[in-house]
Amino acid sequence: MDFSNLVILVTGASSDLGSNLIKILKYNNATVIGTYHNGKPTVNIDLVKCDITKEDDVKNLYEYLQKQYNGIDVLINLAALAKDEFFLDKSADSFMDVLKTNVLGTFLLCKYFALYNGKGTIINMSSLDASESYNEYNMDYAASKSAVECLTKNLARNLKNIKVCALAPGWIDTANVRNCDPKYIASELEKYEQPRLLTKDEVALKIIEIIVNNDDYISGDIIHMKEVL
DSSP states (O other): OOOOEEEESSSTTHHHHHHHHHHHHHTTEEEEEEESSSOOOOSSSSEEEETSHHHHHHHHHHHHHHHHHOOEEEEEOOOOOOOOOOOGGHHHHHHHOOOHIIIIIIHHHHHHHHHTTTTEEEEEEEEEEHHHHOOSSSSSHHHHHHHHHHHHHHHHHTTTTEEEEEEEOOBBHHHHHHOOOOHHHHHHHHHHHHOBBBBBHHHHHHHHHHTTGGGGOTTOOEEEEEEOO
C-alpha cells in the first residue's frame, strides 16, 4: 500500500487503537494529523489539541488543516468516551458527557470536513454495543454509538461527494479491556458470539481496507466486525 497521496486526520490519537492505526498509516507513507484532548500521545506526527465537543475548537482545527495541508482526504473519527457504571449511579452530567463526545463531537468533525473539503471519505467508529449490548453499565455509550450509526446513514444521504461509513467492531484487545473482569469479558464475547478479542492491528487494518477498497463499500454502510475471516 502507498498512501503518499493521502492526508488523513485521526481523532483520538492517544487511544490504543489510534496510536496503532497512526503507525500503520505512517508506515504506508500517509500524511497523518492526530487530535488529542487529555494527555499528548507519543507519536511522531502533527498533533493538534482539540476539544471536539466545542465548535470553535473544531472550526479552528479545520482552518489550520486548510492552511497547512490544503484540506484532508480522509477523516477517521476514533475519539470516544465511555463511563461504565451502574445506570442508577449515572448522573445527567455524566450521561451527557458521553453523548457530547461521541455524538456531538463526531457530528462537528463531519460538518467541518464537509464544509472545508467537499469530497473524500469519513469513517466513524461505532461498536457492536450500538445494537447487541444491553447491560446496566454502558447504556449511555451504547446509545451514543446507535446515534453515530444513525448520523452516518443520514450524512450519507446528504453528502453527495463524500463517502461516509461506520465500523462497528466487537471487543478489542486494549489496555482498558484487559483491566476489566475476565469473567465479564468472557460473558460479553459469548453474547456477541465473538470467538476472541480482536487485535488492534486487525481493527486498524479493517479501517485501512475501507479506505483502500473504497468501491467495495457504499456510503451509509455500517460494517460489523466480530472476527477476522
